[in-house]
Amino acid sequence: MNNIKKLRFDRKWSQGKLASLVNTSPQLIQRIETGAQAARLQLAIDISAAFNEPIENVFPGMTYALGDFASEYDATKAMTDSKYKAIRKTGIEPDPKVYSIKVLLRGHKEYQYLKNIPAAEIDRIFHLMQSEPIDESECSFMVFESAESKIAINLRSISECQTVVESSEMALNAIEGEEDLALHNGFGDCAIMYFTDNPNPTYIEMDLETSNDDDYYNDGNHLNRAFYALDSGIPIHDKIFISDSNANDHLITAGDVSFLLAPHRMLESDTTECEEIGLEISGP
Numbered sequence: 001m002n003n004i005k006k007l008r009f010d011r012k013w014s015q016g017k018l019a020s021l022v023n024t025s026p027q028l029i030q031r032i033e034t035g036a037q038a039a040r041l042q043l044a045i046d047i048s049a050a051f052n053e054p055i056e057n058v059f060p061g062m063t064y065a066l067g068d069f070a071s072e073y074d075a076t077k078a079m080t081d082s083k084y085k086a087i088r089k090t091g092i093e094p095d096p097k098v099y100s101i102k103v104l105l106r107g108h109k110e111y112q113y114l115k116n117i118p119a120a121e122i123d124r125i126f127h128l129m130q131s132e133p134i135d136e137s138e139c140s141f142m143v144f145e146s147a148e149s150k151i152a153i154n155l156r157s158i159s160e161c162q163t164v165v166e167s168s169e170m171a172l173n174a175i176e177g178e179e180d181l182a183l184h185n186g187f188g189d190c191a192i193m194y195f196t197d198n199p200n201p202t203y204i205e206m207d208l209e210t211s212n213d214d215d216y217y218n219d220g221n222h223l224n225r226a227f228y229a230l231d232s233g234i235p236i237h238d239k240i241f242i243s244d245s246n247a248n249d250h251l252i253t254a255g256d257v258s259f260l261l262a263p264h265r266m267l268e269s270d271t272t273e274c275e276e277i278g279l280e281i282s283g284p
Contacts, residue, residue: 095119157258
């Protein structure tokens with residue numbers, strides 16, 4: 001586990017403050033800090049520089065893991081999965097490539113194009129796609145994250161899944177500069193849901209201004225619970241509950257969902273943490 005949270009708290013920095021110093025989003029800082037996503041090497045260097053700390057102090061074990069990785073590559077000219085995983089355990093992503101996936105859902109004519117997927121997530125998606133079907137009475141979803149969004153896809157609804165390699169930093173910058181799938185459709189503060197065999201999307205609008213992290217009725221909390229339920233293999237006839245910004249309650253049969261996407265900003269907040277360290281919530 002990295003030491004980002006401790007180093008921030010020592011300086012009384014919010015995630016937003018650190019994000020502004022390294023030119024990234026608070027949501028990405030949160031995911032790196034909690035270990036949900038590894039930091040690309042350059043970002044790890046920038047974070048360490050912002051703290052004015054050696055990178056080993058921010059990401060313990062990184063120096064040894066990278067040295068071990070380099071030694072094996074020098075000897076064999078190959079990079080094994082075990083060495084990649086050892087580096088990722090320190091919180092740093094060693095794979096410099098940028099990935100996207102294109103998913104064709106059953107009953108659809110157009111692919112869902114999901115950009116900037118971390119390499120570790122690509123590996124997990126590949127294994128999930130190859131896995132044996134589970135109990136037919138339970139949902140079988142792959143839940144993963146891109147740089148912009150959290151996504152759940154019903155494995156039984158996938159006709160085809162393509163991995164696209166965007167191998168250069170120029171490609172990474174272009175992808176990160178693009179808008180989210182939701183924004184492309186003109187619904188920036190919406191979750192997007194598709195139902196089985198139906199190519200028409202359902203947009204669930206969220207009220208981000210009035211969200212309260214501790215409120216059960218917080219729209220983002222409902223979305224987090226929905227993703228957790230789909231990822232947990234709940235029975236296909238069970239219902240998931242999502243409330244929108246108009247106070248409309250959506251009670252949805254889990255097995256009928258083929259695709260759910262929500263931008264990270266709808267799921268995460270820096271508010272609770274700012275209060276914990278006694279900072280103003282208004283910004284860095």
